[in-house]
Amino acid sequence: MDLRVRGDVPADPFLGAGDLFETEYDLELPVYVDVRSDPDERTWAAHYEDHHVLNISRQAATSAMARGLVVHELAHMARNEEGHASHHMKTEEALFLALSGESVERRKVAHCYQIANHMKDIYADDITLSVMPPAKLVAFLESELARAVATRPDPSPWPDSRRVTAGSDPDITAVNAAFALGLVERHDVVDRDHRIYDLAHAAADDAPGVDLDAFKRRFRTLGEDPSASDYRKALVDATRAYVVGDPGGDVAAD
Structure with missing residues (x-):
């Protein structure tokens, strides 16, 4: 899985989430991670023809929940790619x-x-x-x-x-x-x-x-x-x- 973090935050939670996710699933399209400054935004995924974007607040990206939140958004991307209703x-x-x-x-x-x-x-x-x-x-x-x-x-x-x-x-x-x-x-x-x-x-x-x-x-x-x-x-x-x-x-x- 191609996962690229665009923001000044530690990459470990994202890489760890990717490793967990890949034990059972994979994504065909690359994932770009955009770190936002607004703490109320938390996380959400956006889907495009040739990539996904994982939007996450800096607060969430540096929290104890970061890895789980990222896995959750990767799961949304997987559902999108499989064409789930x-x-x-x-x-x-x-x-x-x-x-x-x-x-x-x-x-x-x-x-x-x-x-x-x-x-x-x-x-x-x-x-x-x-x-x-x-x-x-x-x-x-x-x-x-x-x-x-x-x-x-x-x-x-x-x-x-x-x-x-x-x-x-x-x-x-x-x-x-x-x-x-x-x-x-x-x-x-x-x-x-x-x-x-x-x-x-x-x-x-x-x-x-x-x-x-x-x-x-x-x-x-x-x-x-x-x-x-x-x-x-x-x-x-x-x-x-x-x-x-x-x-x-x-x-x-x-």
């Missing part, structure tokens, strides 16, 4: 199908994009957890959820917010909690008395309109290699469940 479906297409005819607050639309990202993350982390021990990922999910629950923000909408964080809204925090539980149960990496369950239920208590267990099942049971139609339907159903309380199953995705 989750990484080639236009989110806007599914949202149009799900929300056609509905009047939806802007914050709710932003949350729907986060739900779509969670579904992509499930498939990326199926790879992540196949090449590295789960402890750091579980600790990361737990710490993010603990931070969100501890802040207990005002549940009123923030229409001018440009960024949806784990603690920005009780409803999406509950969905984030469901994602965390769905992921750890999908891979059976924690016991049922793990603290992450207490945190998740505390998040659910703050968002009575969100069905934590239902969203957990949605994330946990996503098919390993869905067709484009099946994946679209899963995303449409999840979106309607969040926005209008529709349990799903009857929405035509084609």
Whole structure:
């Protein structure tokens, strides 16, 4: 794998992540790593015809989580190269199908994009957890959820917010909690008395309109290699469940 770091940070976490990733997977296209100064940007991957770009904040690149974050983004790149439906479906297409005819607050639309990202993350982390021990990922999910629950923000909408964080809204925090539980149960990496369950239920208590267990099942049971139609339907159903309380199953995705 051709991985090139463009930024004044130690290369070891990136090279170590590449070595881990290559125990099971490989990428055909080169990967360019761009280190950003904004700590809130954290990490995200961009895909082009002849290369991938891994964007990462300097803070994340020098943190204890750096190697795991890089492996996660490499996993997104692998899903993109293999043509996985989750990484080639236009989110806007599914949202149009799900929300056609509905009047939806802007914050709710932003949350729907986060739900779509969670579904992509499930498939990326199926790879992540196949090449590295789960402890750091579980600790990361737990710490993010603990931070969100501890802040207990005002549940009123923030229409001018440009960024949806784990603690920005009780409803999406509950969905984030469901994602965390769905992921750890999908891979059976924690016991049922793990603290992450207490945190998740505390998040659910703050968002009575969100069905934590239902969203957990949605994330946990996503098919390993869905067709484009099946994946679209899963995303449409999840979106309607969040926005209008529709349990799903009857929405035509084609």
